[in-house]
Every structure is written in structure tokens, then in C-alpha cells.
Amino acid sequence: MVLALAAAVGAAVLVARPWQDVPPTMRPAVAPEEERSVSVDFGIVTDPGTDWAAIDRHLDAAGANSVDLNAGRVEFTAFDWPAHPDAAAEPGTDHLSRAARAVREGPDGTPRQIGLIVDAFVPEWIRADRSIAGVAADGSSRSPYRASASQLATGEVGDRLVEYVTDLGERYDPSRIAVTELFLDHLSFGDDDLALYREMTGADDWPRDAGGEIDEDSPELGAWRSEVLAGLLARMRAGLDGVRGGQGERIELAMDVRVDWDDPAAGVPSTGHDYEILLRSADRLVVWAYVGQDRTPAEVEGLTAALEEAGYDMSRFTVSVGLWAGAADADPPQAITPGRMAETAEAAGTHGVTDVNVTPLSHLSDAHWAAFAELWGPSSAPGSVSPSPPG
Template sequence: MKRPVPQMTGTDVPGDEPSERSVAFGFEDVANEDVHWPSVRARLAEVGATAVTLAVGRADWLAFPWASASKWESSAVAGTGRDFVAEALAELDGLAATLVVDALAPRAISLDPGIAGRTADGESSPDFLSVSALDGGYFGTHLEAMCREVARRYRPERIALTELMFDDATFSRDDLAHFVRHTGRPGFPLAKNGEIDVNHPDIHRWRCESLVRLLGRVSGQVAEFDVRVDMDVRVPWGNPDGDRADSGHDYALLLESVDRIVVWNYFALADADPSYGADLTRSLLRRFGDRFVISTGLWSREDGVVSPEDMTTSLRAVAAAGGRSVSVIPTSLMAEEHWEALAELWAGAP
């Protein structure tokens, strides 16, 4: 069932397009020997993009060679020795660049299962690290070092952390010790049935504060290179004035350690109306000024990809509500019709 369509206010009228108009390229595009970046640059100019977002890999699957972490290079890098990130950036000169670091770590977990997050039932996550592994653990330290290396090597305007969140896999033995140490409680809070109360506010707060500490260290690592830090966050569907503290995404807390939040407006995955981004934008502007990006995702449960019409509706709603920074993700799902729709919206904008 579709959620109710957010209602526009009298102040929501079509106006200038956002000043930051970014298109996002995933790892499948960046670490790709067949991508012709001069052609990509020409296409971005045609549609009026002012910025680009490039995935540089996970800490355990890099899109660039790194001598001190060679065991974590991706197969494309190991097989060719190429720095795919540098090659892309060389051809995309003139566009503001955000380099995205993915916090998932399936390869590292397969080699060291002890760093995996675990559910309250003891099930191990194949992708998500535990709280303790990220906040104070060795792999969290490696993630911080990767962010520093990306900032030092490429000097982008920004780096962004993605997939850095907690869901239900934060209950390992090491996470229990971490929780006790950082909260002062004797253990995880329990429900009346004696099981862990996985939705307890103290657990949410602990997750949020753990991410704030990690992101504070990342920001400190890259500050000397004049690189700012963005943080991808989940959306509170049905409550645009909320956040996602359950995932560690207390927006106000996160903004104590990062420059901006990148809000996952992936409406088609949430069965929400394409114009929901307008409600998000108005609320975020009231609370945080311009310290956010609305990221329009093209993934869809029903048809596999959001239509160009729905993409346009979403972007127009955000612009009309006053959003100044937007992104469309990922280019791998964009057909010619999506590029044409972007050109109609953005081409000619300042």
C-alpha cells in the first residue's frame, strides 16, 4: 500500500535548481576498465551536473593500489595495478568531487568472523561489522586510515561514509563489553520476557554515540588535507521530522562530527511517493540549515528501476522545497531517458 502523498505548502513553488547537482558512480563504474571517462565528462556537462560522487571501495576491497594495505585491493586493482580513482578524477576535473568509502566488510569478516556483528539470537552478519570492531577495534582503525589515505592522495572536496549503520547485529560478546564500558549499565536492557530489549532507547543512543566517536576520528584524520566529511543516513519514512537513531543515525549528534548528512531518499524501496523528499527537505532546512544532501535513489522493488518521470518528480519536489544539494544514484541504473530527463531539469542552471 502506498503511503499518503506529502502535501506541498504555499511556499513550495518551482524555482532555481539546486546549486550542487551531483551524479553518483558506484564501484561497478569506477573500477571498470571499459568506462571512457572523457565521454562521461561530456555527458555530465550536457545535463548540467556540478558535482560527481565516486565510490572508491570498501576498506577490504579497494579501487586503488595501496602498498600498506595490498591484501585489501580489489581483483581489478590486483590484476592491473591501475589506480581507477585517479584515472576517473583526472578526466572529471572541474567538477566538485566526493569520494565514497563503503563501511561494509564481507571479505574481512570471512577472514576474521570475530569482527562480525551478531544479532540477539547469535546470528552472525556476513556484511556488517560489530560496534566494537568499528569503535576502537582494529578494523575501525583501518577504516579511518583508508579515509585518511583517500583524503591525502586525491584531495577531494569531500569524502562520504556509506553503509555505516547498525541494525539488529550489535549484540556480540565484544559488543556487550563495549556497551557496559560506554554506558555504565551492567548489561543490555531486558524486556519483560527476559530477552534483550533490542529497541530500547539506551541501545539506540549507544549505537549513535559509537558512530559519532568513529566519525570524529575520521574527521580529525582528514582535516589537515582540507577535506570535509559527509555521512549517509537512513530516512524516517512517515515521519520527516524524525531521524534513524535505531540505526545509529541521530542526525543532530552526527552533525557534531561531520559536515553534512546525505539523506537516502530511496522512495521506491520504501513504497513512498516520489514527492516525499519535499517534506524531508523542509524539515531538514528548519533543523539543520543547508547541512544535508538529498540523494534520490533509482532502485525500485517493483520494476527494478525508478522511472525517469518519478525521478523528475522527486528532484522537482526537493528543489521546490528549497533543497540546495541533490544527488542521483546510481548511474548504472540510468537509461538514456534518465539522462535526458536530467538535462531538461538541470541544463542551463547556474
């Protein structure tokens, strides 16, 4: 009977595979004083052929103590989402757990911070229902990727985004959840958006110029757009606060934001990225210091200096160094040089910024990893860089 019981228990363990099915802890008890992170593309996260051991070795050599994994969109997820099973990129596979297990520790056994990224675009949803898309001021076009302001504020898209962020917090307990591609611009003028604008501001109509045309760049619209996004973030924050018996309040809620290089401390209110307004709801802003071919590391340091001079709490900013040198979808990828990347990353960590990110991992070549090893890693790291992981 004992043998039969042992056999039954063994069979149950094999079926349950708890080491595979139970998501690992993604948030260490103590956060590093200075965070150096790399963001991993959704395509790499969900690719069954990704060599996570090679990526882990790169992270070790580069001195990265944090990793951000792209969890996907509400319509295309990196794991089985019980509430919306049709969204899974690969049903039956939890790609986030697999990735987290592979990169969860540094070379000395110190736990890495692991964050998740949520992409707010909903292109498939819009193809199925064009009414949810943002609309141009003249009504001539709709956004192929972005939901309307009213959808984000009171509609099903906003509700689904809140649900997704909350469920990620409950399931994975990450260090941080960052929402990207969340902005409003010149495609936020539908009739439902006007009704929302009237309700939120008390105005009778859109701001208009002397000729009677909608003033699409008016400060009033920028403040309104920012308040819409801040309201959505506040709902996400409330959702996270309630997960894991209240322990979810320790999960940081972040949002990616654009930069006005002519007035860096102001944010970009015209797209809903007024930093001051957003920081009322978000714990952290991830600032896109994407230099490409047009910006310089000196301008990135100018950005951090402007934020400090404006009196912001610099611990609430991540400066993200984007590697794109050409179109984001270029094939093969076009990346800034390793030297330019290293100089920009060094400039990003100035004037009180303690959190620097590099994105995306798919653009990191052997030479880029070696540059990071020299900048952030131990002195012996350049000689230990292994072959680059698949992109």
C-alpha cells in the first residue's frame, strides 16, 4: 500500500509540474540602490527557441541587476490568461515564468528585479470593432492601434487594461509593471471623446482658434489628455493595491513617456504626457531617451538636469536608452553604435537618476554587450561575453 501511495504521489507531481506551473517570485525583498535593466522584446519572450541561458550569461557579464519582460497586449498575451483564453500567444505555455526562472539571479546568486511591460495598443480589437479607435478632428481617419480617450476612460478597452495589469500583479508579483504605448494625440476627437471632454472640463466645445477650427495643440487639450491617462493609471494602481491580500501595493506602477527635447521638464502634454499630472497616479515614469541619429548623450544629460532643476523627485524616473537607429521594424534591426549606447547610458544616470534602462534586447550585438560589460559589469566581464542570443 505504501508503494502504491508513493507511486500515486509521484504521478501527481509529474502531472502538476509545480516547478513549471507556479510562477516564480519576480520581486526580491530588497531593491538595488542603483537599477540597471534591459528590456526583452515580446517576440523573444514568446519564442520557443530563445536561448535563455545565453541571455542570462550576457546579463551577468553586463552587470544588469534588473530585467523587464514584455507581457504583450490585452489581445495577445505571453501566458494563458484565464479571463481571456483566446489571447494566448501559445496556449498552454507560460513564457513569462520560463523567462523569469532563467534570469532571476545574478552571477553571485543575488536576485534580480523582474518587471513586466504591458503594451496598450489594440490593433486586432480595432480591426474587429472600428468604433473603439481614436478619431481625427475632421473625422477623416481612425487610429489603427490606439483606442479613443473615452474608451480608455470609461470604455471596455480601459477596463480590460486595468484587468490585465491587476491580473499580472496577482499572478506574478513583479517588481514593477510598466505600461507602454499609452498616449493620446490628434486622434482623440470622436463624438464620445467630446462628450467626455465636456464632462471632465465643463466646456461646451473643443478649444478653437480664431478661424473656428479645433485648436488641436491647445494647453487645455494637453491637460485633459493627461488627466484621462492619469485616471486610467489611478484605476490600475487601485487594482494592484488589492491583489495578494494587499501586498500588491509594493508593486510599482510605471508608464513610458515621451520627451520634449526643447523643454524636457514639461513632458509632452499634447500627447497626454504631462509629467506632473501623471505622477499623481503613477509611481514612476520611464522617460524615452531615444537618441537615434539626431540626439546626443549631452542632450540626455540636459534632460536629467532639467528634471532635477524642476524639483522632481528623481527616484521616480527611469531613463530608458533606446537602441533604434532607424525604423523600429527595420529588418535587419538598425541600432546605434555600442559607443553611442554606452555614452548615452552613462549620461542617463546623472543628476540623481538611479534607474537606467536599455531597450530592446533584440538590438544588442556582441559589441553592445561588451560595451555594457565595460560600463556596468565587473572588470573581467569583457572577456566573458558569450555569443549573442537569437533576436
